[in-house]
C-alpha cells in the first residue's frame with residue numbers, strides 16, 4: 001500500500017491517494033485544481049475507483065466533480081453528511097463565490113467497510129466538526145479529516161459543528177487500542193500516541 005499526500009485548493013487541503021500493489025486507488029478528499037492529482041495518477045499508472053470523503057466542507061469537495069468525470073470514481077460519504085454536501089450555504093462554498101454541491105453515490109455508517117482493490121477502509125463516525133464527519137481506518141493508519149490535527153482539532157463554529165460532539169469523537173479516537181499514524185485534512189501527519197500525550201483537546 002502506498003500513500004501520497006497532495007496539498008490542494010485555496011487553503012492547501014490534504015488530498016490523499018492510497019493505492020494497492022495492483023494500482024487500484026482511493027482518493028480521500030480533493031479540492032481546487034485537480035491537475036497535480038491527475039499528474040500523480042497518470043505518472044504512477046493508477047486506477048482510482050473511489051473518492052472517500054471525510055466530510056462535506058467546500059475545501060474537501062471542490063474537485064470531486066472533475067475527478068469523478070475523469071475516472072468515473074464512486075463517491076462515498078457519511079450518511080449524516082448529506083446536508084453539508086448538498087447545501088452550498090452549509091458547506092461554506094457560497095462564501096467563496098462558487099456554489100458547490102456533491103451528491104454521493106454511496107452513504108456509509110460507523111463500522112462499515114469500504115473495499116477498494118485489496119484495501120479495506122473501516123468507517124469511524126466522528127461527528128462534531130460537521131454533523132456527519134468520518135474518519136477512515138486502514139491497517140495502522142487513520143485518515144482523520146478535520147476531526148483531529150497535529151496538536152489541535154477541527155473548528156466547530158461552522159454550520160452543523162458542535163463542540164461537545166467533537167470532544168466525544170476525539171475521546172473515541174483517543175481510546176482506540178494501539179497506535180496509528182494520523183493523516184489529517186490539513187497540516188502534517190502525526191501519530192495517535194503523540195496526540196494522546198500532547199494534544200490538549202484529547
Ligand SMILES: [Zn+2]
Pocket residue numbers: 055057129146154
Ligand atoms: Zn472542514
